[in-house]
Amino acid sequence: MDGTLLTSSFVKCPQNRTLSLPLVTATTPTKHLSMSSPQLPTNISRHVAVIGAGAAGLVAARDLRREGHDVVVFERDNQVGGTWVYNPRVEPDPLRLDPNRRIIHSSLYRSLRTNLPREVMGFKDYPFIAKNDKKRDQRRFPGHQEVLLYLQDFASEFGIEEIVRFDTEVVHAGPVKDDIGKWTVRSKRKIRDDVREVRFGFDVDEEIYDAVVICNGHYTEPRIAQIPGISSWPGKQMHSHNYRTPEGFQDQVAILIGSSASSFDLSREIAGVAKEVHVTSRSVADETYQEQPGFDNIWLHSMIESARADGSVVFRNGRVVVADIIIHCTGYKYHFPFLDTNGIVTMDDNRVAPLYKHVFPPVLAPWLSFVGLPWKVVPFPLFELQTKWIAGVLSGHIALPTPEEMMEDVKAFYLTLEASNIPKYRTHNLGVSQFEYDNWLASQCGCPGIEEWREQMYDAAGMSKLLRPEIYRDELDDDDLVLEAYADFKKYTSKSQSSSCFSQ
Numbered sequence: 001m002d003g004t005l006l007t008s009s010f011v012k013c014p015q016n017r018t019l020s021l022p023l024v025t026a027t028t029p030t031k032h033l034s035m036s037s038p039q040l041p042t043n044i045s046r047h048v049a050v051i052g053a054g055a056a057g058l059v060a061a062r063d064l065r066r067e068g069h070d071v072v073v074f075e076r077d078n079q080v081g082g083t084w085v086y087n088p089r090v091e092p093d094p095l096r097l098d099p100n101r102r103i104i105h106s107s108l109y110r111s112l113r114t115n116l117p118r119e120v121m122g123f124k125d126y127p128f129i130a131k132n133d134k135k136r137d138q139r140r141f142p143g144h145q146e147v148l149l150y151l152q153d154f155a156s157e158f159g160i161e162e163i164v165r166f167d168t169e170v171v172h173a174g175p176v177k178d179d180i181g182k183w184t185v186r187s188k189r190k191i192r193d194d195v196r197e198v199r200f201g202f203d204v205d206e207e208i209y210d211a212v213v214i215c216n217g218h219y220t221e222p223r224i225a226q227i228p229g230i231s232s233w234p235g236k237q238m239h240s241h242n243y244r245t246p247e248g249f250q251d252q253v254a255i256l257i258g259s260s261a262s263s264f265d266l267s268r269e270i271a272g273v274a275k276e277v278h279v280t281s282r283s284v285a286d287e288t289y290q291e292q293p294g295f296d297n298i299w300l301h302s303m304i305e306s307a308r309a310d311g312s313v314v315f316r317n318g319r320v321v322v323a324d325i326i327i328h329c330t331g332y333k334y335h336f337p338f339l340d341t342n343g344i345v346t347m348d349d350n351r352v353a354p355l356y357k358h359v360f361p362p363v364l365a366p367w368l369s370f371v372g373l374p375w376k377v378v379p380f381p382l383f384e385l386q387t388k389w390i391a392g393v394l395s396g397h398i399a400l401p402t403p404e405e406m407m408e409d410v411k412a413f414y415l416t417l418e419a420s421n422i423p424k425y426r427t428h429n430l431g432v433s434q435f436e437y438d439n440w441l442a443s444q445c446g447c448p449g450i451e452e453w454r455e456q457m458y459d460a461a462g463m464s465k466l467l468r469p470e471i472y473r474d475e476l477d478d479d480d481l482v483l484e485a486y487a488d489f490k491k492y493t494s495k496s497q498s499s500s501c502f503s504q
Contacts, residue, residue, distance in 0.1 A: 044396045045069055046210040049185045051170050051338070053160075054082015055151055055380055056372040057215035059123060060387040062158045064213070067391035072209075073160070074187055076105075076169040080155045083107060083219045084148040094238035095328070096222045107219045107241045107332075111269060112144045113473060115261050115465070116378060119485040120457050121147075123384050124448075126154055127489040141473035165189065173212050174340035181367055183209045211394055213387075214336060215371045221335035223350070224328050225257045225304070233307035236325040240266060243327065249274045253321065255313060257304070258329030259283050264469070266329060271298050278321055280304055286316040294470055334373065341368070349424035354410040357440075358428055359386055362406035366393040376431040378458060381450065385441035388501060392445055447501035453484035 045068045050060050053075035064071045077085060087106035092098075114121060117140045122128025128150050130138040137146035155161050165187070172186035188202040222239040230237075240262045249270045256263050256270075259281035271277045275297065282303040292298040302316040312322045334352050339345065345361050345368070346353055356362050358373050369390045372383055392398035400406065417427060430437055439449035457478055464472040 043068060044394070046394045047208075048072070048211045048213060048394065049074065049170075049173070049183070049207075049209040050213045050215055051173065052082060052215035052217060053077075053080040053155075053164050053166075054084065054215065054217050056217070056383040056387070057082065057213075058151060058155050058158075058160055059380070059384050060213050060215050060371055060390070061160045061163060062154075063384070063387040063391045064394070065158075065163075067395045067397070069391065069394060071163055072207075073164040074168050074170045074185075075164050075166050078166050079152075080161065080164065081148045081151050083217050084144055084151060086110070086144055086148070088244055090242040090244060094236070094242045095224060096239050096241060097224070103220070104242075105220055108144050109240075109243050109262075109266070109269075110245050112265065113139070114141050114144075114147065115461075115473075116141070117457055117461055117476065117478075118142060118146075119482065119489075120378055120454050120461070121380055122150070123154070123380050124451075125384075125492050126157070127485075127492060128380075129486075129489060139474070140476065170338045172340060173214075173338050174342075175364070175367070176208065180364055181210065183212045183367060185209055185212065211367045211369070213369050213371060213390060214339070215383075216336070217372065218334050218375075219332050221333040222328065223330045223333055225330050227304050227326075228306040229309075230307045232309040233313070233326075234309065234311050235323055238325065238327055240327055240329040241332075246270045246273050249325070251275050252324040254278070254325050254327060255280060255304070255321065255323045256327045256329050257281070258331070260329055260331065263329035266327065267292075267298055268295070268470070271295055276321070278315075278323070280315060289315075289317045289319055351424040351427040353414075353427070354407060356400075356406040356410055357437075359390065360393075360400065360406065362403040362410065365400055365403065365406065366390065373428045374430045374434065374437070376429050377434040378454070381454070382434065382438055382441075385438055385445070385447070388445045388447060389441050398444055442501075445501045451485075451488060453481045453488065457481045457485065 047070045048064050050057050050064070050071060050073045053073050057073055057075070058080060061071050061073050079085060083106070085106055086108045087104055088110070089104055091101050091104050093101040118128040118130070119140070130136070136149065137143050167190040168187050170185060170187050172184065174184055176182040176184055184206060186204065186206045188204045191201050191203055219241070222241055224239065240258075243266055246269045250273045252274050253276045254270055254274050255278045256267050257280050259279075263279060267277050267279050277298045278301055279298065280301045280303055284300065284302055286302045288300060288302045290300045292300060301319060305314045305316045307313050312320050313326070314320050333350055334347055341361070341364065344363050352370065352373055354362060355370065355373070356365065359369050359371070360366060361368055371386050371390070372379065374382060389398065393400055401409070414427075435450050435455050442449040460478045460481065461472065461476060464476050468475065
């Protein structure tokens with residue numbers, strides 16, 4: 001993405017055909033919700049701290065600057081990309097329970113490919129198209145390195161790196177006493193000798209900002225399954241955060257806990273070298289015991305009932321397996337060790353509360369906001385719409401409800417979850433409602449909603465994964481949707497986009 005108008009490109013499609021993408025522009029239908037936010041004439045510039053330079057932080061920085069805000073981005077790593085920066089090293093504590101451990105922030109495994117088509121995955125106004133470059137991954141479901149390069153392209157295109165403070169970790173963010181409209185941000189920057197590649201210490205700084213936008217991701221603090229008897233079980237345990245390659249599982253019997261994308265990928269990769277792989281999930285019936293299609297050494301079980309001192313593991317289906325290792329593919333906890341709100345924002349069973357529409361704490365709005373908390377979503381477009389909303393609210397172009405009205409909305413949402421027997425830890429799981437949420441955000445900003453082709457392509461990829469789990473990434477049959485997507489992409493020249501949607 002170099003800022004020029006997209007021209008004809010080529011994408012490899014099923015049956016080894018090459019799909020030529022058209023030069024003409026077409027507008028695809030978009031969904032809008034009827035509820036729109038009042039548009040205000042003011043244009044106020046705020047001094048804003050963005051914490052994190054991953055995908056959420058990068059698009060937040062861009063949209064805040066487009067709205068005229070003065071932005072500083074804090075990034076503890078030495079490059080942009082966040083969770084998409086691969087690190088082959090792992091932590092010395094495989095379960096990540098030791099608070100004094102050396103922390104490795106990357107959760108990527110070497111073979112990881114996206115589980116979404118690149119057309120669906122990219123930002124709405126900065127398409128994730130394949131580069132005409134042999135050094136780049138042109139697959140529709142590319143590897144993690146290609147996603148990182150896309151984010152680096154995005155940062156370069158919009159000049160974001162010039163406002164990022166690399167090697168700088170935020171250690172405190174909280175409202176100034178008696179003034180929630182001013183925030184103290186304390187950070188520490190690594191001091192390095194680049195010639196000798198050594199670190200001498202930290203330079204600590206403290207500044208005042210009008211607002212703080214938290215974009216630090218949620219893939220560093222592990223959730224660990226609670227297993228009766230595990231303390232006396234003699235085998236090894238690890239969290240999937242510390243998995244990189246399958247070589248260490250040669251001829252072993254492995255149990256993977258979880259039914260997420262990481263469990264799916266890791267179970268199949270490990271099965272190539274392991275003796276047996278047993279996948280267990282609390283989302284399947286207690287009697288479940290299924291050999292997985294295409295493999296003679298992977299079985300799906302119901303949840304673990306207990307672990308024993310003799311090395312065996314008992315499942316709720318009655319099966320008993322003597323295992324060498326248990327891998328917890330059980331996700332992560334939200335983690336904001338730097339945030340001090342005097343108890344206004346809390347975390348209870350992985351619910352960040354109270355938050356209006358998963359973004360604003362009513363009492364602290366709009367001076368504190370969160371980007372990227374929802375999960376089971378297409379993340380990048382969601383980040384983009386959240387940050388447009390935040391930017392417009394801070395500038396005065398968009399009005400929020402009163403704190404009391406926002407709190408009532410939050411309480412009603414929580415009551416709905418309780419009535420549906422949805423546990424707290426699933427508060428931010430949007431799943432099937434994600435596009436309705438995206439379109440609500442778009443309506444607040446006066447922006448087009450999620451494209452119909454994007455929704456349909458997302459659904460098609462999900463169905464293909466269920467029907468053809470081993471090959472869905474390379475044989476997705478959706479040529480018509482690809483054509484729609486690329487026709488839509490041709491509308492975008494990065495430098496000709498309007499700075500906001502509020503006047504549209």
